[in-house]
Amino acid sequence: MAIGLVVLFTAVLSIGGSWQGGDGQGWKGTIRSDAKGYYGYLQAIFLRHDLGHEPFQWEYVKRTPNGTLNKYFAGTAVTMAPWFAVGHALALTDPDAPRNGLSEYEMKALFIGAWCYLLLGLLALRALLIGLGIREGVIAWVVLAFGLGSTLLQMAGFQPAWSHIHSFCVIAIFLLLVQRIATGADLRWSVVAGALFGLIVLIRPVNGLLLLAIPVVAGKDLTALLTRLRVHPGTALGAMLASALVIGIQPLLWKLQTGNWLEYGYGGEGFLWDRPEVFKVLFGFRRGLFLWTPVLLLSGIGTLLLWRWDRTRAAWLLVYWVSNVYVISSWWIWYYGSGFGARVFVDHYPVLAIPMALLLQRTTTRTWILARLFIVACIVLHLFQLWQYHTHILHHECMDRAKYVWAFGRHAPQDRGQLGGNYQEAPYHPNGMDVIIEESCDLDNPCTYWGGGHRVEDPKAFTGKHVCVYDEDHEFGITFTVPPGIIPPDRDLFLEVGYQRYEAVAGESGPALGITVVQAEARDPAYYEPFRINPLPGQKNDHWQQIEYRIPVPALADDETLKFYLWNKDLQARFLVDDVFMRVSAVRPY
Numbered sequence: 001m002a003i004g005l006v007v008l009f010t011a012v013l014s015i016g017g018s019w020q021g022g023d024g025q026g027w028k029g030t031i032r033s034d035a036k037g038y039y040g041y042l043q044a045i046f047l048r049h050d051l052g053h054e055p056f057q058w059e060y061v062k063r064t065p066n067g068t069l070n071k072y073f074a075g076t077a078v079t080m081a082p083w084f085a086v087g088h089a090l091a092l093t094d095p096d097a098p099r100n101g102l103s104e105y106e107m108k109a110l111f112i113g114a115w116c117y118l119l120l121g122l123l124a125l126r127a128l129l130i131g132l133g134i135r136e137g138v139i140a141w142v143v144l145a146f147g148l149g150s151t152l153l154q155m156a157g158f159q160p161a162w163s164h165i166h167s168f169c170v171i172a173i174f175l176l177l178v179q180r181i182a183t184g185a186d187l188r189w190s191v192v193a194g195a196l197f198g199l200i201v202l203i204r205p206v207n208g209l210l211l212l213a214i215p216v217v218a219g220k221d222l223t224a225l226l227t228r229l230r231v232h233p234g235t236a237l238g239a240m241l242a243s244a245l246v247i248g249i250q251p252l253l254w255k256l257q258t259g260n261w262l263e264y265g266y267g268g269e270g271f272l273w274d275r276p277e278v279f280k281v282l283f284g285f286r287r288g289l290f291l292w293t294p295v296l297l298l299s300g301i302g303t304l305l306l307w308r309w310d311r312t313r314a315a316w317l318l319v320y321w322v323s324n325v326y327v328i329s330s331w332w333i334w335y336y337g338s339g340f341g342a343r344v345f346v347d348h349y350p351v352l353a354i355p356m357a358l359l360l361q362r363t364t365t366r367t368w369i370l371a372r373l374f375i376v377a378c379i380v381l382h383l384f385q386l387w388q389y390h391t392h393i394l395h396h397e398c399m400d401r402a403k404y405v406w407a408f409g410r411h412a413p414q415d416r417g418q419l420g421g422n423y424q425e426a427p428y429h430p431n432g433m434d435v436i437i438e439e440s441c442d443l444d445n446p447c448t449y450w451g452g453g454h455r456v457e458d459p460k461a462f463t464g465k466h467v468c469v470y471d472e473d474h475e476f477g478i479t480f481t482v483p484p485g486i487i488p489p490d491r492d493l494f495l496e497v498g499y500q501r502y503e504a505v506a507g508e509s510g511p512a513l514g515i516t517v518v519q520a521e522a523r524d525p526a527y528y529e530p531f532r533i534n535p536l537p538g539q540k541n542d543h544w545q546q547i548e549y550r551i552p553v554p555a556l557a558d559d560e561t562l563k564f565y566l567w568n569k570d571l572q573a574r575f576l577v578d579d580v581f582m583r584v585s586a587v588r589p590y
Helices: 002-019 034-048 075-092 104-131 136-148 152-157 164-182 189-203 205-231 233-247 249-258 278-283 294-308 311-330 343-361 365-390 401-407
Strands: 061-064 067-070 433-441 455-457 466-470 476-482 493-503 513-520 527-532 543-553 560-567 575-587
Touching: 002 104, 002 136, 002 152, 034 067, 034 075, 067 249, 075 104, 075 164, 075 189, 104 136, 104 152, 104 164, 104 343, 136 152, 136 294, 136 343, 136 365, 152 164, 152 343, 152 365, 164 189, 164 205, 164 343, 189 205, 189 233, 205 233, 205 311, 205 343, 233 249, 278 311, 294 311, 294 343, 294 365, 311 343, 343 365, 433 476, 466 476, 476 575, 493 560, 513 543, 560 575
Parallel strands: none
Antiparallel strands: 061 067, 433 575, 455 466, 466 575, 476 560, 493 543, 493 575, 513 527, 513 560
16 A cells, blocks of 8 residues: 555656656656766667767776776666667657657656556565564554655655665565565575676676675575585586676776776766765755755654664674765765765665664554654655655755755745855866966956956945956856866866855846856857855845855866856846955876
């Protein structure tokens, strides 16, 4: 009942939200961000036949001396492939459907696939918890907690082409198989489990840490399981071989792309093992696990209290928590880009459901009531904030304490789209960065890189006499422009922007956008990022405010120009700008 409710609710959200969108064509946004890379394998292999020679896309296509390289691992493409095949077969029957894999048929098929993976994952989780002796009533509440009160809903209902719903399903089935084998199932199922583990790694290599969860699901039967594998080494070897064959898909794809069996697609990214952002990952306003998914506090508490009843299982759960949180928080961009909630933990939900279930199983009548009330409250909060996210009351990228406080509880139409700004982590730079350009411009004197704009004398100038005007007659203003040949190519960049902004009436600059663009003459932009200029809505009339941005920019080619400017789109904003600043830093080679 609970599983059916969760899957049905997810499907309804997908159809009403992601399929329709504001114009009835929301499905067109299915393949974006990371999904471009995962889905790119299917397009390159089966449609364009250009694997290793793909058109450059800064999000995922890397240029190498021997060909292009898709930065992502291919596991998600493998699990999407059946749904892609069905969708594309339907597209071929429609003479009006595009043949590039991006038709309505393929996109909606991916959503249906995500619902199926959600269903299979929840069914496997239910069977796993039954095997641990959890009663049905508790399982139903655990399913509701994760299905409606966690980021699982976002990934299955709105982002079906990301890796996380796929990992959730495969990991849940793998853990169920391990438990069944540990409790006496035919050992030959180990080969299937080995293949599933290979797929888990192929989807997301760091999820190989799932091996730490085997003692959690096997419990007291772990010793017997290891003994059986030792007595039947052929089966154990078969499991390892099955795992290796699935993982081997990746080096084969690397070979086809660049001629090398080993590649590292995440060039320019990496782990900062000495600087894990543990507190921010767990409690931060940007993507903190327990702040954005508070129902998981039950998993954390359950892990700690389990020490009273089953110290071996509790110890392994603690090892699992600590290891994965450390790895997750050591990634250079610890919040993992834009999105809703701590999506990277979705992969681990099948493991984290265990301590929650074991905790609820042992509650007394009073605490059982309180626990269910807490779960309901968490679900209500989560659904409300998910709605806020999709109606643009919450910011998709740069949440912080001030924005969270401002947005909490807001629901009015005028609250939508009010949060903006751009404050991201610097690119991965283990050896530091070099400052290439640093320039302040007071608008009263000529500057090297800042130029243009409608400048007038104004007694309200922050310093000096001149300001740059944006109003119903002036769409563009002062622009920072660096022509080719000044910034060293092939080094990721970090822009630190600052300026003074004046509003006669609070909020008048709200519609304006900040634009970062990298473009060569006669070519489409290699990089283009717009964002609302105001981090928070204006609070004071007749007021100067210092605005700052932190913007990572991919490496430039030799012939590309870098620009940053403010755009009074549709001529709806009215504001003044003074005292602009820019620092451009480039990542040192490593």
